[in-house]
Amino acid sequence: MFRTMKVSLAALAAGSLMTSAVMAGDLVINFDDLNPGPKQGFDDAVAQFKAENPDINVIVNNNDREAHKTAIRNFLTADAPDVTSWYPGNRMAPFVDAGLFIPVDDVWADNGFNEDLAAIKATMSRDGKIWGVPYSYYQWGIYYRKDIFDLLSLEEPQTWDELLAACGTMKENGVTPFTIGTKFLWTAAGVFDYLNLRTNGYEVHNDLTAGKIKYTDPRIVKTFENWKVLIDECGFVDNHASMSWQDAIAPFANGDAAMYVMGNFSVDGYKNAGLNEDQIDFMPFPNIDPNVPLAEEAPADAFFIPTNAKNKEDAKKFLAFVARPDVQSKWNKTIGQLPINAKAEISDDKFIQEGFALLNQATGIAQFYDRDAPAAMAKAGMEGFQEFMLDTSKMMAILERLDGVQDEVYK
Amino acid sequence: MSDISAPQSASWMSRNKLAIAPWLFLVPALLFFAVYVVMPIFESIWLSFYEWNGLYRADGTSTATWVGFDNYVKLWDDPKFWTSLKNNVLWLVLYMLAVPAGLGIALFLNQKTPGMRIYKSLFFFPFVISQVVVGLIFGWFYNPDFGVVGQVFKALYCEETVNLVGNVTFKCSGTVPDILSNPEVATYGIIAAGLWPQIAYCMILYLTGLNNVASDQIEAGRLDGAKGWRMLWFVVLPQLRPATFIAVVVTVIGALRSFDMIAIMTQGGPFGSTNVLAYYMFETAISEYGERYGYGSAIATVLFLIMLVYISYFLWRMYQDEKGGR
Numbered sequence: 001m002f003r004t005m006k007v008s009l010a011a012l013a014a015g016s017l018m019t020s021a022v023m024a025g026d027l028v029i030n031f032d033d034l035n036p037g038p039k040q041g042f043d044d045a046v047a048q049f050k051a052e053n054p055d056i057n058v059i060v061n062n063n064d065r066e067a068h069k070t071a072i073r074n075f076l077t078a079d080a081p082d083v084t085s086w087y088p089g090n091r092m093a094p095f096v097d098a099g100l101f102i103p104v105d106d107v108w109a110d111n112g113f114n115e116d117l118a119a120i121k122a123t124m125s126r127d128g129k130i131w132g133v134p135y136s137y138y139q140w141g142i143y144y145r146k147d148i149f150d151l152l153s154l155e156e157p158q159t160w161d162e163l164l165a166a167c168g169t170m171k172e173n174g175v176t177p178f179t180i181g182t183k184f185l186w187t188a189a190g191v192f193d194y195l196n197l198r199t200n201g202y203e204v205h206n207d208l209t210a211g212k213i214k215y216t217d218p219r220i221v222k223t224f225e226n227w228k229v230l231i232d233e234c235g236f237v238d239n240h241a242s243m244s245w246q247d248a249i250a251p252f253a254n255g256d257a258a259m260y261v262m263g264n265f266s267v268d269g270y271k272n273a274g275l276n277e278d279q280i281d282f283m284p285f286p287n288i289d290p291n292v293p294l295a296e297e298a299p300a301d302a303f304f305i306p307t308n309a310k311n312k313e314d315a316k317k318f319l320a321f322v323a324r325p326d327v328q329s330k331w332n333k334t335i336g337q338l339p340i341n342a343k344a345e346i347s348d349d350k351f352i353q354e355g356f357a358l359l360n361q362a363t364g365i366a367q368f369y370d371r372d373a374p375a376a377m378a379k380a381g382m383e384g385f386q387e388f389m390l391d392t393s394k395m396m397a398i399l400e401r402l403d404g405v406q407d408e409v410y411k
Numbered sequence: 412m413s414d415i416s417a418p419q420s421a422s423w424m425s426r427n428k429l430a431i432a433p434w435l436f437l438v439p440a441l442l443f444f445a446v447y448v449v450m451p452i453f454e455s456i457w458l459s460f461y462e463w464n465g466l467y468r469a470d471g472t473s474t475a476t477w478v479g480f481d482n483y484v485k486l487w488d489d490p491k492f493w494t495s496l497k498n499n500v501l502w503l504v505l506y507m508l509a510v511p512a513g514l515g516i517a518l519f520l521n522q523k524t525p526g527m528r529i530y531k532s533l534f535f536f537p538f539v540i541s542q543v544v545v546g547l548i549f550g551w552f553y554n555p556d557f558g559v560v561g562q563v564f565k566a567l568y569c570e571e572t573v574n575l576v577g578n579v580t581f582k583c584s585g586t587v588p589d590i591l592s593n594p595e596v597a598t599y600g601i602i603a604a605g606l607w608p609q610i611a612y613c614m615i616l617y618l619t620g621l622n623n624v625a626s627d628q629i630e631a632g633r634l635d636g637a638k639g640w641r642m643l644w645f646v647v648l649p650q651l652r653p654a655t656f657i658a659v660v661v662t663v664i665g666a667l668r669s670f671d672m673i674a675i676m677t678q679g680g681p682f683g684s685t686n687v688l689a690y691y692m693f694e695t696a697i698s699e700y701g702e703r704y705g706y707g708s709a710i711a712t713v714l715f716l717i718m719l720v721y722i723s724y725f726l727w728r729m730y731q732d733e734k735g736g737r
Contacts, residue, residue: 069699076469098474152575174572183678183680184678239592241592241680241681308469383680
């Protein structure tokens with residue numbers, strides 16, 4: 001049966017070869033964002049690349065993000081572009097392991113990326129090689145209602161105890177400290193990641209998502225105990241399990257909840273819900289253990305070169321181009337995210353400024369639980385997080401179950 | 412067929428016309444059935460003996476590895492599989508309520524009053540709209556914040572106050588029932604949503620059935636003093652047997668294919684408690700967090716075997732009826 005599939009795939013590839021008639025000077029790029037901002041940023045960059053390399057004929061296929069996630073599984077074998085967008089961390093692992101991407105260590109070495117993109121290098125690496133070049137990322141942290149904090153004369157909490165004390169004040173005044181919508185699970189993973197990064201640090205995060213630490217490990221149990229404290233002493237909005245992350249903005253915008261552990265893409269959501277820049281602000285997730293160096297969560301988007309690419313030489317040129325400081329500056333200003341290149345400039349948006357400062361100090365950059373852990377583990381893990389948030393007394397049962405899944409996934 | 416003028420083939424054709432004609436008409440259907448139904452069944456059974464993440468290597472070879480019955484062994488120990496199976500049984504049992512409920516509404520609507528067609532159409536309406544829409548409507552209906560459930564609860568148990576920043580908010584003396592996020596009741600909530608169109612379907616089947624109930628038998632029954640339940644049980648229902656059979660069949664099929672409602676209303680959540688086999692299969696094999704095609708195929712195979720039992724019974728029943736009819 002595999003043979004029949006293979007034959008049909010080969011036929012498909014042959015067919016598309018004939019129809020598109022790719023020439024030597026062609027550079028085919030598959031991108032995955034049709035939203036106005038990101039599309040604009042990408043198109044501008046491609047236009048600039050074309051202007052600088054008039055001899056390269058760039059062909060762009062821009063697809064919807066979800067469709068791209070499905071399509072990439074076929075086109076890497078059947079009809080590979082020369083460059084494709086994808087995600088680092090564990091999301092690239094299946095393709096790297098199947099030999100579908102080529103390592104680009106030379107691009108990094110030739111362009112000084114080992115220094116300029118140092119923060120993300122570990123995330124882009126697997127088996128001792130570097131597999132892609134990132135063009136953008138964004139910070140996670142706590143977005144809060146500045147006006148509510150001012151009304152209650154609260155400062156941005158720096159430590160765990162200060163956070164819990166602030167929560168106490170909020171609750172006395174009828175404000176639920178945190179909003180969240182866990183219907184689609186991943187939001188809970190953001191909270192877990194930060195609690196874990198602050199309780200145990202970056203290494204433990206990586207070891208856990210790499211399957212080297214059990215979920216019943218005392219360190220992870222400690223993370224969950226802190227989470228229980230956060231739920232009991234701070235607390236999240238009721239009914240979070242039936243809300244999406246957008247739904248959860250409603251109590252935040254209405255002033256019923258004051259904080260939201262989220263990524264920077266959510267700022268648009270707050271503004272659309274009627275909040276203005278003065279009402280919202282950003283703070284890093286507070287320290288829990290002062291001895292743990294601060295690592296942050298910042299999912300990155302990157303470009304990769306498929307093994308079956310026909311024009312690898314120009315593909316490497318494009319990869320070198322997208323990580324250049326000036327290109328990253330312009331691109332990320334357009335899409336409202338952060339450039340990864342340390343030499344790049346950032347826009348004067350206050351969230352971007354704070355994010356840039358935060359990530360430049362970070363001792364490690366985590367991608368996100370569901371990008372760092374393999375898919376099956378991530379799914380089970382995030383279901384466990386949601387279950388735990390609904391009933392903290394099930395903690396040990398959940399952790400033991402996750403151990404079972406872990407045994408299964410990382411054989 | 413072009414050489415129909417050739418005398419030999421023509422005579423062979425004309426001799427066997429009656430035997431060949433039905434097959435000729437069946438060929439397109441058989442071909443498509445074989446390619447799109449039968450072959451995938453065997454492919455998927457075959458795939459269930461592999462561990463595969465759906466990827467091919469750069470040279471086009473598959474990354475699948477043979478694991479024999481491993482996937483089935485895993486399935487046996489997988490609590491999510493048993494949850495899904497249990498939910499499938501729940502669906503099957505509770506969905507059967509659609510048959511008597513449909514009969515009840517059909518009997519009620521089987522009257523000659525002006526405008527009856529409008530009422531009938533209104534009752535049939537939920538079956539006409541897409542399952543996805545039904546799922547969305549019920550999802551909103553159950554929503555604890557802006558849904559009917561939430562609003563009614565707020566009206567009863569909450570009082571309106573003004574919060575810190577001066578916006579209207581509610582102080583409640585309890586938490587709003589959150590049907591789709593409560594693992595104990597979420598499945599029942601989805602089944603209730605599914606019953607809505609299914610009852611309409613059974614109703615329309617019974618309404619057509621009731622048109623064919625012989626009025627002379629009703630009159631004869633009435634002369635003999637049959638009324639109410641006895642009339643229904645001994646005179647009407649036996650004549651509705653074909654309608655009942657079809658109603659049960661479509662309801663069982665509907666219950667086993669329950670997928671869209673779950674995908675729309677809960678995505679199998681909270682934490683997998685509303686999964687059924689069909690959705691669990693989709694989740695493990697095709698969804699973003701899945702990509703375990705071998706394991707997904709094993710689930711599909713089990714679902715197929717369960718359906719096979721029922722389908723075999725159904726075909727056998729049909730065959731017996733056909734034989735009896737001749």
